[in-house]
Amino acid sequence: MSTSELLLPLLLALPLAGALLLLLAGGPDGDRLALPVGLGASSLALATSVWAAASNPATDERWVPELGLRFHLGIDGVSAPLVLLTTLLVLLCMAYLVRVRPEAGRLRALVGLLLLLEVGMLGTFLALDMLLFFVFFEVVLIPMWFVIAQWGDDQVPGGRVRAANVFIFYTLLGSALMLLGILLVGLSAGTFDLTELAARGGAGLSHRTQVLAFLAIGLGLAVKTPMWPLHSWLPDAHTAAPTVGSVLLAGVLLKMGTYGFVRIAVPVLPDGAHTLAPFLGAFAVVGILYGALACLAQRDLKRLIAFSSVGHMGFVLLGISTLTTTGINGALFANVAHGLITGLLFFLVGALKDRHHTADLEVLGGGLYERMPRLGGLLAFAAVASLGLPGLAGFWGEMLTLLGAFDPAGGLSRPYYLVLMALAGTGVVLTTTYFVKVLRVVGQGTSFRAWKDAVLLRDASTHELVVWSPVVVLVVAFGLWPGWLLAATTPVVRRLLGGGA
Amino acid sequence: MPSAVQSVDWAAVAPPTLVAVLALFLLVLDTFLPPARRQVTGWLAAIGLLGALGLLVPLVDEKHETFCVPGHGLVLPSCSYVVDELTLVFQALVLAGAVVVVLLSMDTVRLARIPPGEYWFLLLASVTGALTLAASRDVLTLVVSLEVVSLPAFALVALQRFDGRGSEAALKLFLVSVVSTAVMLFGLSLIYGVTGQVFLDRIATSLDDPGPKEPLLVVGVILALAGFGFKVAAVPFHFWAPDTYEGAPVPVAAYLSVVSKAAGFVGLALLLTVGFPPYADIWGPTIAVLAAVTMTVGNLAALRQRQAVRLLAWSSVAQSGYMLVPLGAARVGHVEDVLPATVAYVLAYGVMNLGAFSVVTLVGRHRPANLLADYRGLARTEPLTAFALAFALACLAGLPPGLLGLFAKVVVFRAPVDQGVGWLAVVMAVNVVIGLAYYLTWAASLYARPEPGAHPPSYRISWSDGIAVGVTLGAAVWLSVAPGLVLRFS
Numbered sequence: 001m002s003t004s005e006l007l008l009p010l011l012l013a014l015p016l017a018g019a020l021l022l023l024l025a026g027g028p029d030g031d032r033l034a035l036p037v038g039l040g041a042s043s044l045a046l047a048t049s050v051w052a053a054a055s056n057p058a059t060d061e062r063w064v065p066e067l068g069l070r071f072h073l074g075i076d077g078v079s080a081p082l083v084l085l086t087t088l089l090v091l092l093c094m095a096y097l098v099r100v101r102p103e104a105g106r107l108r109a110l111v112g113l114l115l116l117l118e119v120g121m122l123g124t125f126l127a128l129d130m131l132l133f134f135v136f137f138e139v140v141l142i143p144m145w146f147v148i149a150q151w152g153d154d155q156v157p158g159g160r161v162r163a164a165n166v167f168i169f170y171t172l173l174g175s176a177l178m179l180l181g182i183l184l185v186g187l188s189a190g191t192f193d194l195t196e197l198a199a200r201g202g203a204g205l206s207h208r209t210q211v212l213a214f215l216a217i218g219l220g221l222a223v224k225t226p227m228w229p230l231h232s233w234l235p236d237a238h239t240a241a242p243t244v245g246s247v248l249l250a251g252v253l254l255k256m257g258t259y260g261f262v263r264i265a266v267p268v269l270p271d272g273a274h275t276l277a278p279f280l281g282a283f284a285v286v287g288i289l290y291g292a293l294a295c296l297a298q299r300d301l302k303r304l305i306a307f308s309s310v311g312h313m314g315f316v317l318l319g320i321s322t323l324t325t326t327g328i329n330g331a332l333f334a335n336v337a338h339g340l341i342t343g344l345l346f347f348l349v350g351a352l353k354d355r356h357h358t359a360d361l362e363v364l365g366g367g368l369y370e371r372m373p374r375l376g377g378l379l380a381f382a383a384v385a386s387l388g389l390p391g392l393a394g395f396w397g398e399m400l401t402l403l404g405a406f407d408p409a410g411g412l413s414r415p416y417y418l419v420l421m422a423l424a425g426t427g428v429v430l431t432t433t434y435f436v437k438v439l440r441v442v443g444q445g446t447s448f449r450a451w452k453d454a455v456l457l458r459d460a461s462t463h464e465l466v467v468w469s470p471v472v473v474l475v476v477a478f479g480l481w482p483g484w485l486l487a488a489t490t491p492v493v494r495r496l497l498g499g500g501a
Numbered sequence: 502m503p504s505a506v507q508s509v510d511w512a513a514v515a516p517p518t519l520v521a522v523l524a525l526f527l528l529v530l531d532t533f534l535p536p537a538r539r540q541v542t543g544w545l546a547a548i549g550l551l552g553a554l555g556l557l558v559p560l561v562d563e564k565h566e567t568f569c570v571p572g573h574g575l576v577l578p579s580c581s582y583v584v585d586e587l588t589l590v591f592q593a594l595v596l597a598g599a600v601v602v603v604l605l606s607m608d609t610v611r612l613a614r615i616p617p618g619e620y621w622f623l624l625l626a627s628v629t630g631a632l633t634l635a636a637s638r639d640v641l642t643l644v645v646s647l648e649v650v651s652l653p654a655f656a657l658v659a660l661q662r663f664d665g666r667g668s669e670a671a672l673k674l675f676l677v678s679v680v681s682t683a684v685m686l687f688g689l690s691l692i693y694g695v696t697g698q699v700f701l702d703r704i705a706t707s708l709d710d711p712g713p714k715e716p717l718l719v720v721g722v723i724l725a726l727a728g729f730g731f732k733v734a735a736v737p738f739h740f741w742a743p744d745t746y747e748g749a750p751v752p753v754a755a756y757l758s759v760v761s762k763a764a765g766f767v768g769l770a771l772l773l774t775v776g777f778p779p780y781a782d783i784w785g786p787t788i789a790v791l792a793a794v795t796m797t798v799g800n801l802a803a804l805r806q807r808q809a810v811r812l813l814a815w816s817s818v819a820q821s822g823y824m825l826v827p828l829g830a831a832r833v834g835h836v837e838d839v840l841p842a843t844v845a846y847v848l849a850y851g852v853m854n855l856g857a858f859s860v861v862t863l864v865g866r867h868r869p870a871n872l873l874a875d876y877r878g879l880a881r882t883e884p885l886t887a888f889a890l891a892f893a894l895a896c897l898a899g900l901p902p903g904l905l906g907l908f909a910k911v912v913v914f915r916a917p918v919d920q921g922v923g924w925l926a927v928v929m930a931v932n933v934v935i936g937l938a939y940y941l942t943w944a945a946s947l948y949a950r951p952e953p954g955a956h957p958p959s960y961r962i963s964w965s966d967g968i969a970v971g972v973t974l975g976a977a978v979w980l981s982v983a984p985g986l987v988l989r990f991s
Contacts (some may be wrong), residue, residue, distance in 0.1 A: 024888070066845075066988035067911055109948075120901075131911065139901040142941075149945065168941070169934055172900070176930035179911065183918040 004057035008073040008126055011048045011083075015041050015090075015115040015122070022112030031107045038094040038111035045118065046087040053080040063132075068192050072129040077488035078262060078332060078496070079125045082255055085339045086125065089251045090118045092467050093244040096347065099463045100354065102242055104151045110244075113143040117248060124256045130182045130192040130264060137175055137224075137260075140253060141168050144245070152240040153353075163240035170223050170233040178220025178260075181213040185268060198267040201498045207271050214272030217265050218280070224257030227280075227317055228287035231310045238306035243350025246302070250309050251343035255335050258316045262328060266320065267496040273323060274411055281321035281405070281416075285423045287314030292430030296437070301352070301359040304438065305345050308386065311427060312338045318424055319401035322417065325493050327404020332489045334397025337385075337478060341394055344382045344471045351375060351464060355457050361438070366445025371452075372459040376443050378468065383435040385475050388428060392479035398428060513565035513584045516553040516592060517632040523549040524625035531618025539617045543607040543965070546621045547600050550628070554596040560584050570700075579700035581639045590844060591635035591767040594851050598760040599628045601855050604969040605752040605862045612866065613750060615660045623653035623660070624756065631764035638775065639700045640689050643768055644682075647728065650764050651678050654757060658749040670748025677731055677741040685728025691721030701776035708779040722780050723787060725772060732765025733821045734758075736795040743802075746814035751865045754810055755858035758817040759851045766824060766847050770840055773828060778836040789829030793928045796822025800935040809861045809871045812939060813854070816897060819936060820850050826929055827916035835920060842916045848987045849896075849909035852980060856893030856973035860886055863966050867958045873943055875958065878951030882959035887947040889974040896977055898940035899933060904981035912988060 018041030022034060058074040075083060093114060102110055120139030127133040145168045152160030186192040188209050189200070202210060223230045238246050266273045291311025298304035312334065319331030352368075352375065353359045368376035385392040388399075405421035408414060451457060460468075478485060511518075527542050534541070569580035584592075603624065610617050630649025637643045655678070659671035693699060695717050696707040708718065731738040746754035773784055799819030806812035827842035861871065863886060868875040880887035895903030899910040910933065917926040951957050962970070980987055 064908060064984055064988065066985060067908060067915075069908075135901065135904070135907065138907065142895065142900055142902070145941065146945070146948070150948075165938070165941075169937070172937055173931065173934045176933050177927075179914060180918060180923075180926050180930060183911070183915055187915065187919050 004055060005059050007048065007052050007055070007057040008059050008075065009071075011045060011052055011126070012073075012119055012123055014045045014048060015118040017041065019112045019115035019119065022108050022115070034108040034111040035094065035098055038097070038115060039091070041115055042087065042091040042094045042118065045122075046084075046091050049083050049087040049122075053084055058128075060128075067131060068186065069131040069135075070129045070193065072132060072193060072195075073123075073126040074128045074195070075126060077490070077492040079259070080488060081332070081336045081485055082125045082252075082259060082339075083122060085255075085336055086118065086121045086252050088470065089247060089339070089343050090114060092343075092347075092470065093247055095467045096244060096464070099461065100243070100351075102151050106150070110147065110151055113146050114244060114248070116143040117147070121248075121252045121256065125259060128194045130186055130194060130197075130268075132192075133194075133260070133264065134175065134179055134182055137178070137256060140256070141171060144168075144249065144253065147245040148237055148241045151242040151245065153242070154240075156236050156240045158236070160240040163236035166233045167237040170230070174220040174223030174230070176220075177216045181216030181218075181220070182264075184209060184213045184216065194263065194268070198496055202268065202270045202272075205269065205271070207275075210269045210272035211275050212272075214265055214269045214276050217269075218261070218276065221257040221260040221265065222283075222317075224260070225254055225313050225317060226257070226310065227283050228290050228310060228314065229283075231287070234310065235303050235306045238309070238346075239300060239303045243346060243354070246346040246350065247343045250306070250346055251339040254309060254313055255339060258313065258320065258331060258335055261317075261320045262332065262493070262496065266323065266328070267498070270498060274409075277321045277323055277412060278416060281318055281420050284314045284317035284321055285420045285427070287311065287317065288424050288427035289430070292427050292434060295434040296430070299361050301349050301361055301364070301438065301442070302346070303359075304361075304434070305342065305349060308431070308434070309338070309342055311431060312342070312386075314427070315398050315401050315424065318420065319397070319404050322401075322404035323409035323412065323497070324404045324407065325490065325497060326400055327408070328493045328497070329486055329489050330397050330400025330402075330404055332493070333400060333478075333482065333485055334394075336485060337393035337397045337475070340471050340475050340478075341382055341385045344378075344468060344475070345386060347464075347468055347471075348375065348379050348382055351460065352379075356451070361441050364442055365448040365451070366441060366443070367447030367451070368443045371447045371457065374460040374465065378460065378472070380439055380443060381472065383439055385479070387432045387435045390479075391476075393475045393482075395479060396482040507568065510565050510567035512556075512559060513567050513636075514582065515556045516596070517629045517636075519549065519553045519556060520625050520632060521629045524622045524629065527625070528618050528622040531616075531621075540607065540611065542617050542621055543603060543610065546625060547603045549625075550596050550600045550603065553632075554593065554600070557589055557593055557596070560589060576703070579638070579702055581642050581700070582633070582636050583638045584636055587767070587770075587840075587844065588636045590848065591763060592632050594763050594848055595628060595631040595635065595760050598763065598851055598855060599624070599756070601859065601969050601973060602752050602756045602760065604965045605755060605859060606750070607965040608866060608963055609750050609752050609862070613661055615750070620657070620660055623657045627651075627653040627657070627756070628760065631760055634764045635767045638702065638771070640693065640704070640776075641699055643701075643772065644686065644689065644728075647732065647764075647768055648682065650761055651682075651732070654753075654761060657753045657756070658745055661750055664748070666748035667750075668748075670745040673741045674745045677738060681728050681731035681738055685725050688721045688724025688727065691717050692725065695721070701771065704776045705778055708777060710779075714780070714783070718780065719783050722777050722784055726769070726784065726787065726791075729765050729769035729772065730791065733762050733769065733824070734818050735791050735821050735825060736798045736818070739795065739798070739818045739821075742818055743811045743814040747808065747810050751810060751858065751862040751871075754814070755855060755862065758813065758858070759854050762817065762821065763847050763851055766843065770828065770843055773831070774836050774840050779833060781831045781833045781836050785829060785831040788825050788831075789922060789925050792822045792825035792829045793925060794822075795819070795825060796929065796932045797935075800932050800939075803939050804935065806939070807873055809864070809873055809876070812873065812943070813857060813861065816936070816939070817854060819932065820854070820897070822932070823910070823913055823929065824850065826913050826925060829925055830917040830920040830922045832920055839916045839920065842912045845912045845988050846909045849905050849980070849984075852973065852976050852987070853893050853896035853903070853906055856889060856970075856977050857897065859966070859970045859973050860890035860893070863960075863962065863970065864958060867960055873946065876943065877946045877949055877955065878957040879947045881951060882957045886962070886970060889970050891944040891947055892974060892977055894940040894944040896981070898937045900937065902981065903977070905977055905984055905987070908984045908988060
C-alpha cells in the first residue's frame with residue numbers, strides 16, 4: 001500500500017494504540033503514563049488529520065467479505081472539518097486534564113477511554129461504507145457510558161449511572177433501527193459502498209424502500225443528534241458527564257447524527273428524503289423553540305447549555321431538511337460552529353463548577369465579572385457567539401439555514417418552509433433572551449459573600465487560557481472568514497445532492 | 502437386486518467412533534488407576550477430542566456419504582450419514598466446545614469429588630451423540646442421536662450427588678426432555694405415516710406436492726418442532742434451563758448451553774431445511790413467533806437475575822431466540838438462503854458463551870454462590886480474567902469492542918430484512934437493547950470500586966482453567982478482527 005492509503009488507517013491506529021496501551025497495561029505507574037500517552041497520541045492524531053485533510057487520501061480494503069463490509073475510508077470537504085474538530089477537541093481535553101484532574105481519580109482509564117472515543121468518532125466521519133459507519137457509530141457507546149457512569153457527577157436526578165444508562169439505551173435502540181435501514185438499503189442495492197450509492201442517487205431503490213429506510217436510518221441518527229422529541233437522554237447525560245465528557249459529547253458526538261444525514265440519508269435515499277423532509281423540518285423547528293423555552297426555565301447552567309444544544313441542532317436539522325446546497329452548507333457550518341462554541345461553553349461551565357462545586361444559577365449568583373474577570377469575559381464571549389452574533393462563527397450557520405428555508409428544494413412546499421423559517425427566527429430571539437439572562441444573573445452584579453470570602457476561587461489560570469485559546473481563535477476566524485469552511489463543503493454538498501444540482 | 506452388503510466410509514464415521522471408543526476406554530481405565538493418578542483421564546479426554554478434531558481435516562474437501570440405500574428408477578439413492586460442510590462446521594464446534602468443557606471440568610471433578618471415570622464417560626457419550634446428530638440425514642438417526650445427547654446429560658447434571666439441587670435439576674431436565682421427545686416422536690410418526698419415508702430428502706420430495714397441504718403433515722411438522730424446541734431451550738420448552746444450569750456443575754451447564762444447544766440447532770436446521778422445505782410457509786411463521794417470544798421472555802427474565810449462572814441461562818434462552826430468527830424468516834423457495842445465518846450465529850454464540858462460562862466457572866470455585874455481587878471489582882485483583890468476561894459479555898451484547906457479536910447480529914438481521922419479515926427484525930432490535938441492560942451492568946460491575954470491606958476474589962489459576970479462559974478469549978478477540986471463519990458459511 002502506498003503512503004496515502006496508509007494515512008487514514010494510521011489516523012485511527014494512533015489513538016487506538018494509545019487506548020490499548022493504557023487500558024490493557026496494568027500496574028501502579030499507570031497514572032503517570034496516562035497523560036504523556038494521551039497527549040502524544042492525540043497530538044499525533046491532530047497532525048495526521050491535518051495532513052490527511054490536505055492530501056485527501058483514501059483506503060479501500062476488504063474486511064469481512066461475507067457481510068459485504070469493506071474497510072473503506074475517505075476524507076473530503078464534508079468530513080474534513082469534523083475530523084479536524086475531533087482531533088483538536090480531543091487534544092484540548094487531554095491538555096485540560098494535565099492540570100485539572102478528575103475528582104474520581106483513575107486518570108489512566110479516563111484517558112484510555114477518551115482515546116477509544118476518538119477512534120469511534122474519527123471512524124464515523126471517515127467511513128465510506130454504510131456498515132463500517134455503523135460499526136464506528138457503535139464504538140463510541142461503551143467508552144462514553146463509562147466516562148459518564150464512572151467520572152460523572154451525581155447531582156442529576158437518578159444519579160450518574162441512570163444518566164449513562166439512558167444515554168446508551170436510547171442511542172442503541174436508535175442505532176439498531178438504523179442497522180435495519182442500512183441492511184434494507186444495502187441488500188436492495190447490492191452494495192454498502194457510500195460513494196457508489198451516492199453516485200447512483202437512489203436509482204434502483206423503490207419509493208417505498210427509500211421511505212422505510214430513510215425512516216429507520218433517520219430515527220437512529222435523530223436520537224444521536226438529538227431531534228425533539230428524542231432528545232430526553234441529552235440533558236441528564238450532559239449534566240452528569242465530567243467536563244471532558246460533556247465537551248466531546250456536545251462537540252463531536254452529536255455531530256455524528258447530523259453528519260449521517262448529510263453523508264448517508266440524504267444522498268443515498270433522495271426520494272425518501274423528499275417525502276420525509278417536511279416532517280424533519282417540523283420536528284427541527286419544534287426542537288429550536290422547545291430548546292429555547294426549556295433553557296429559559298433552567299436553573300442549572302450545565303443543563304441549560306445542554307438544552308441549548310437541542311435548539312442549535314434543530315437549526316442543523318432544519319438546514320438539512322431544505323435539501324438545498326445553501327441549507328446543507330448552513331447545517332454543516334452550524335455543526336462545526338456548535339462544536340467549537342458549545343465545546344468552549346462546557347469547558348467554561350466545567351471550570352465554574354470545579355471552583356464553586358455547583359452550576360446552579362441561583363447559588364452561583366452574580367458578580368462573575370468582578371470576581372473572575374477572565375472567566376467571566378470568556379463566558380460572555382462564548383454566550384454571544386452561541387446566540388449568533390454576526391462576526392462570530394455561530395452567525396453564519398443559522399443565517400444560511402434560514403436562507404435555505406427561504407428557498408427550499410424543488411418539490412418542497414415553499415409557504416410551508418417560510419412558516420418554518422419564521423418560527424426558527426423566533427427561536428433566535430428566544431436564544432438571545434436566555435443567554436442574556438445568564439449573563440445578567442451570573443456575570444453582572446456583585447458576588448455573594450460566600451464567594452467573596454472563599455480563598456480558593458481563582459480566576460482562569462494561564463493553563464486554562466492556553467487550552468481554550470485555539471477554540472476562541474477559531475470561533476472568531478470562522479466568524480470573519482466563513483468562506484474558508486464553505487469553500488471546502490460546497491463542492492461536496494453539490495455532489496452529494498446529486499449531479500451538481 | 503443390489504447387494505445388501507454395504508461398504509462403510511470409515512473416514513467419515515471416524516470422529517464419533519473415536520470419541521465413543523475413548524469414552525469406554527476412560528471408563529475402564531479409571532478403575533485401574535490409583536486415586537492419585539486419576540487426573541490423567543481428563544487430559545486424555547481433551548487430547549482424544551483434539552484427535553477427533555484432527556480427523557475432521559481429511560473430510561474437508563469433498564462430501565462423504567455412507568449408510569446409503571440404493572436408488573431405483575427415478576428415486577435417487579439416500580444416505581443416513583452425510584458429512585458435508587454443514588456437518589463439518591457443527592462437528593468442529595461440538596468438538597472444540599467439548600475440549601473447553603473438559604478443561605473446565607478437570608478442577609470441578611477433583612474439587613467436587615465427582616467420580617472421574619463416569620463423568621468423562623457420560624460427557625464423551627453425549628458428545629458422540631452430538632457428532633452423529635450433525636451428520637444424520639434420516640429421521641431415525643436424528644432421533645436416536647438426539648437421545649444419545651440427552652440421556653447422558655441427565656446423569657451428568659446429577660453427578661454432584663451430595664447436592665440436592667443437582668438431583669432436582671436432573672429431574673426437571675429429564676421430565677421436560679421426555680415429554681418433548683414424546684411429542685416429537687408423535688409428530689414424526691405422523692409424517693412417516695403419511696409419506697412412508699424416513700430419509701429427510703425423500704420426505705422433502707414427497708411433501709413437495711403443489712396441491713393443498715395435508716393437515717396431518719402440518720400437525721406432524723409442528724409437533725416435530727417441539728423436541729428440538731426443548732433442546733435449544735426455546736419458549737415454551739425453556740423452563741428447565743435456569744434451574745438445571747444452576748443445579749448442575751458449572752462446566753456441565755456450559756456444555757448444555759453450548760454443545761448440546763448447538764446439536765439441537767443443527768438437528769432443527771436439518772429437519773426443517775432438508776426435510777420440510779416445502780412446508781416453510783407453515784413452520785417459518787411458527788418459528789418466527791417462537792423466536793420473538795423466546796428472546797423477549799429470556800431477556801426480560803435475565804434482567805431480574807442476581808446469580809451468574811441463572812443470568813447466563815436466561816441469556817442463553819434469549820440468544821436461542823436470535824438464532825431462531827433466520828429460520829423464522831424462511832419462505833418456500835428461499836429456505837437455503839436463511840440457513841447460513843443461523844449457522845453463523847450458533848458458531849459465534851458458542852465462542853462467546855464459552856468465554857463467559859469459563860470465567861464464571863473460575864469464580865464459582867471460590868464463590869460457590871456465584872452471585873453477580875461477587876464479581877464487583879474483579880478487575881482490581883484479576884484484570885485478565887475480568888477482561889475476558891467483559892469481552893465475552895460485550896460480544897453477547899453485540900457492541901464494540903465485541904465485534905464478533907456485532908457481526909453475528911448483523912448476519913441474523915439480514916435474513917428477516919432480506920425476506921421481508923420486518924416485524925421480527927424490529928422485535929429483535931428492541932431485544933438487543935434490553936439485553937444490553939444486563940450484560941452492561943455485569944460488565945461494568947467488574948470495573949467498579951469494590952464495596953468497602955469486600956475482597957474481590959483473587960486466586961491461583963490452574964493450567965486447565967487458564968487454558969480454557971485464554972483459548973476462548975483468544976478466539977473471541979481473533980474472530981472479532983477476522984470473523985471470516987465463523988461467517989464463511991453465509
